[in-house]
Amino acid sequence: MTIDDYAAWAASTAKGTQPPTHERLSYLGLGLAGEAGEVAEHIKKLLRDGTLDQAAMAEELGDVVYYWACLCAALGRKPSEVLAASKAKVERRLGP
Numbered sequence: 007m008t009i010d011d012y013a014a015w016a017a018s019t020a021k022g023t024q025p026p027t028h029e030r031l032s033y034l035g036l037g038l039a040g041e042a043g044e045v046a047e048h049i050k051k052l053l054r055d056g057t058l059d060q061a062a063m064a065e066e067l068g069d070v071v072y073y074w075a076c077l078c079a080a081l082g083r084k085p086s087e088v089l090a091a092s093k094a095k096v097e098r099r100l101g102p
């Protein structure tokens with residue numbers, strides 16, 4: 007499965023309109039932030055307890071990708087293109 011296939015599947019799991027409503031974008035953005043917070047919680051517990059539940063953290067990373075993919079779809083962007091643009095941006099910052 008490619009990231010674009012995944013995003014198409016993720017978008018199919020919810021009722022979205024084009025263009026997306028402000029409510030829909032807000033819901034997805036808050037979902038993304040919430041899942042990122044769950045990842046951060048695992049890192050906090052690593053600092054506090056010295057242990058990391060890698061499987062649980064990986065599951066949260068999947069949740070992050072779900073909302074990210076849905077946001078890409080809501081914006082009409084192919085995830086592969088968003089990733090390529092991100093790679094190019096980082097490479098520009100890193101320089102030759």
Ligand SMILES: [Mg+2]
Nearest residue numbers: 041044066069
């Ligand atoms: Mg989660």
